[in-house]
Amino acid sequence: MSEVFVLAQFVGDKVAKTTGELATCGARIGDVTAIVLAAPGKGAALASQVTSGRIAKVVVIESADFDKFGVSASAAVLAHIVGEHKPAALLITSSAFGKELAGCIAVLTDSGLITDAVDVSSELVATQIVFGGSSTVHSRVSHGSAIITLRPNSVTPDLEKSSPEILNVSVAVGESAKHAEVISSQPPVAEGRPELTEAQIIVSGGRGTNGDFGPVETFADLLGAAVGASRAATDAGWYPHSHQVGQTGKTVSPQLYVACGISGAIQHRAGMQTSKTIVVINKDPEAPIFELADFGVVGDLFSVLPQASEGVKAHKS
Amino acid sequence: MNIAVCVKQVPDSWAEKKMNGGVLDRQGVDAVLNDLDEYAVEEALRIVEAHGGNGEGGANTITVISMGPERTADAVRKALSMGADAAIIVTDAALAGSDALATSKVLAKVIEGGKFDLVICGTESTDARMSVVPAMIAQRLAWAQLTFAGSVVVDAGAVTITRVTEAGVDTMKAQFPAVISVVEKINEPRYPSFKGIMAAKKKPVEIKDLASLGIDASQVGTAGAWSTVVDATPRPPKAAGIKIVDDGNGGKALVDFLVVKKFL
Numbered sequence: 101m102s103e104v105f106v107l108a109q110f111v112g113d114k115v116a117k118t119t120g121e122l123a124t125c126g127a128r129i130g131d132v133t134a135i136v137l138a139a140p141g142k143g144a145a146l147a148s149q150v151t152s153g154r155i156a157k158v159v160v161i162e163s164a165d166f167d168k169f170g171v172s173a174s175a176a177v178l179a180h181i182v183g184e185h186k187p188a189a190l191l192i193t194s195s196a197f198g199k200e201l202a203g204c205i206a207v208l209t210d211s212g213l214i215t216d217a218v219d220v221s222s223e224l225v226a227t228q229i230v231f232g233g234s235s236t237v238h239s240r241v242s243h244g245s246a247i248i249t250l251r252p253n254s255v256t257p258d259l260e261k262s263s264p265e266i267l268n269v270s271v272a273v274g275e276s277a278k279h280a281e282v283i284s285s286q287p288p289v290a291e292g293r294p295e296l297t298e299a300q301i302i303v304s305g306g307r308g309t310n311g312d313f314g315p316v317e318t319f320a321d322l323l324g325a326a327v328g329a330s331r332a333a334t335d336a337g338w339y340p341h342s343h344q345v346g347q348t349g350k351t352v353s354p355q356l357y358v359a360c361g362i363s364g365a366i367q368h369r370a371g372m373q374t375s376k377t378i379v380v381i382n383k384d385p386e387a388p389i390f391e392l393a394d395f396g397v398v399g400d401l402f403s404v405l406p407q408a409s410e411g412v413k414a415h416k417s
Numbered sequence: 418m419n420i421a422v423c424v425k426q427v428p429d430s431w432a433e434k435k436m437n438g439g440v441l442d443r444q445g446v447d448a449v450l451n452d453l454d455e456y457a458v459e460e461a462l463r464i465v466e467a468h469g470g471n472g473e474g475g476a477n478t479i480t481v482i483s484m485g486p487e488r489t490a491d492a493v494r495k496a497l498s499m500g501a502d503a504a505i506i507v508t509d510a511a512l513a514g515s516d517a518l519a520t521s522k523v524l525a526k527v528i529e530g531g532k533f534d535l536v537i538c539g540t541e542s543t544d545a546r547m548s549v550v551p552a553m554i555a556q557r558l559a560w561a562q563l564t565f566a567g568s569v570v571v572d573a574g575a576v577t578i579t580r581v582t583e584a585g586v587d588t589m590k591a592q593f594p595a596v597i598s599v600v601e602k603i604n605e606p607r608y609p610s611f612k613g614i615m616a617a618k619k620k621p622v623e624i625k626d627l628a629s630l631g632i633d634a635s636q637v638g639t640a641g642a643w644s645t646v647v648d649a650t651p652r653p654p655k656a657a658g659i660k661i662v663d664d665g666n667g668g669k670a671l672v673d674f675l676v677v678k679k680f681l
Contacts, residue, residue: 148659170580170589171552172562196548196565196582203549204556206518212643215547222618225647227569231441231544248572279561280591283577287585297583301680323680335602336600342583347453348540348600351581356680357511370546377678390660395674399663407668413681415672 102130102188105245107178107201108150108158108262109193112261114285115149117298118193120257122250125361126191127258128147128222133157134264135181138168147266153258157319159268162266165273168282171197175204176277180247181211181269188192189224189246192349195297201248211244216351218254251355252297288342296343304328304345304372308361308383311338315405316360318356322412328372330351330362346371360401364389381405418468418571419532420461422501423524423554423589424454426485426492441544443486450492452538457604458496460599460608461537464571466672476645480531483524486513490622498609498617499519503532505526507628514639517545521553523637526630527557534593535576540565551598561591564598 104231106122106125126132132155136147142155144159150158159181165173168345182190182205190205194200194216206213217226222244228237241247264342272363296302305313307330320327329339331346345352362368364380364387372378373392380393381401390396434495458481463557481496481504483489484666509524515523527534536555541548555562563569567581575597580587580600580662609617627634635641675681 119454168586171564172556175556196585197584199548200562200564201554203517203521204546204562206643207521207553207556210643213549214644215549229652230546235649237649238647239644240647241644243585268573276559279559280563280589280595283588283590285585285587288583331602341581341602342585345545347543348602356675356678370543379674381667381671385660385662390594392655392658393660394658395671396658396660397663397667398660399667399670403665404663404667404671407666408666408671409674411669412675415676 103185104130104132104193105182105185105190106132106134107186107190107192107198108134109144110146111295113142113145115146115152115194116256116295118250118252119150120152121252121255122191123155124255124258125149125220126189127154127251129224131156131218133159133187134275136160137177138162139167140164140322143268144266151261152409154260155262155264158264160266161271162268163271163273165278165417167285169273169278170282171200171204171279172277172280173273175201175208176273177271179205179208180271182211187245189220189248190408191220191248192247194251198249202249208248209244209247212245213247214239214241215249217248217250218353220248221387222252231325240385250393251351251353253411263391267401289340294324296326296350297352298327299326299354300373301325301358302352302354303358303360304326304330304362305339305360306330306362306368307332309333309338311336313339315409319358319405319409319412322409325358331354331365341386359389360405363387364392418465418478418535419531419533420464421482421528421531421536421646422454422457422461422479423536423538423550424458424481424492424496425542426449426483426489427542435499448488448492450495451539451680452541452544453541453601454496455499456599456603457537457539457607458499458501458602459604460569462500464535464569468571471500480505482524482527483507484520486608492624494617495609497609497620498613500613501592501644503620504622504648505625507625507627507630509634511627511634511638511640513639513644516642516644517547517549517553518643519637519641521550521557522641523630523632525554525557526632528554529626529631535571536560536594536596538596538598540598551596555596558596561595563589563591564597564599567603568601569597569599569603599603
């Protein structure tokens with residue numbers, strides 16, 4: 101059986117749900133080896149959490165260079181082990197980091213690249229939804245190891261637990277991967293809500309909030325949802341940039357997306373268009389976001405959302 | 418300081434995009450300079466303006482580099498009218514259908530042929546949306562990779578950026594040469610002035626083909642792509658949803674909808 105590498109992903113010290121999603125796709129294709137890139141001394145604690153899905157092996161590589169030299173250092177190490185083992189595929193979670201990493205590894209290993217897949221079949225055919233959700237494309241890599249990035253939340257993770265063998269491997273980062281140095285790092289602030297790209301439900305606010313995200317957050321918390329924001333709202337400083345949904349923010353695909361006071365500029369739509377169900381609240385009946393809505397309310401979010409929050413509370417009690 | 422800005426001509430963001438034989442149909446739609454590349458042009462202009470300017474009497478140059486069909490010249494002309502000095506366009510029939518690997522190979526080859534200190538790109542094109550070409554160019558050149566920059570400071574042969582992504586904010590620093598990509602919130606691109614538009618008509622635009630770059634046609638285009646499209650189909654248009662006007666019970670109706678859809 102062929103071998104498939106998946107890059108384990110972590111949020112802080114916790115394994116991300118996307119790791120299980122990658123393993124689930126990987127297990128359709130072959131024996132899954134999960135790769136853990138860790139700071140020195142952190143590998144064992146991270147590797148022990150990589151158990152979701154059918155995983156045969158976990159390979160741990162520790163280096164201080166991963167944090168210090170960004171994408172280039174991780175790419176150099178992964179390209180080295182891909183070159184050595186020639187797996188059928190390397191699956192990575194789609195993110196700014198993940199896609200750049202995939203691109204660099206494709207260059208270094210002379211392999212084909214597919215980004216933002218929403219599914220990968222046992223035959224290594226990747227499904228992508230392109231052009232703002234208007235077309236479905238199936239494609240496959242025809243040279244080298246298939247380097248594929250998978251969008252979070254696209255695949256239902258296999259909940260079967262594995263107890264994979266854990267191997268520690270040492271790979272040095274070459275000087276050519278050390279041109280750009282990370283001087284300081286500020287992780288996004290955690291606030292007890294689900295991670296945006298992993299959330300089943302997202303409630304987002306835009307210009308229409310006028311800077312008051314209170315009703316959006318209240319409604320989100322009642323639904324156990326993550327909070328998103330449009331570029332207008334993050335540019336105005338009303339909400340952190342790490343919550344921005346859209347072209348230069350995050351691409352999300354939750355089961356339910358509730359857009360509050362967001363007009364629906366094409367840059368925002370590009371980041372949420374593939375959400376399964378879309379609910380819109382906007383004062384302007386002509387707002388382009390209504391074109392995407394499964395359920396739209398033309399009205400003021402400051403009256404509609406509090407009433408909806410009361411309704412949810414009543415329904416739960 | 419010599420800066421290269423990589424730009425792409427793309428179908429207008431608002432135009433309907435269609436696939437034709439597994440490749441984006443670029444013929445039937447209006448083509449424009451990729452919105453996100455305007456930020457790269459603007460940032461290059463701001464960097465040189467802070468260091469003695471470009472053009473006549475300036476110590477710096479800005480060269481626009483693009484790959485695409487002949488009409489790419491229109492998009493490049495916009496960057497020149499904003500204030501860049503010259504352009505290099507790689508156009509060759511064999512390039513049609515090129516993937517990101519081939520695109521980065523061609524752009525890296527052009528960059529190698531010049532004496533550039535910095536390469537500045539937008540973070541992605543609004544058509545393919547892969548966000549990988551800047552990183553791949555850096556990888557091919559073995560230059561410093563400073564991508565997703567929300568701010569750029571150039572000082573004495575070194576560049577410091579703040580990298581803004583979903584993973585947080587990193588401050589990164591490198592010596593020249595470096596490849597930078599800039600996010601759209603970094604600046605507000607200027608509109609070309611009338612004077613700029615007139616001046617752009619006289620600025621040099623060099624056209625290169627693959628042979629002049631020493632790249633074999635089999636390495637690029639559909640022939641050289643290392644991923645192949647199995648099939649591409651338009652998705653059915655989204656069925657029109659329910660739209661109500663809030664009459665004082667909009668919130669309740671919304672909750673009813675969530676109950677019917679089993680979210681509650």
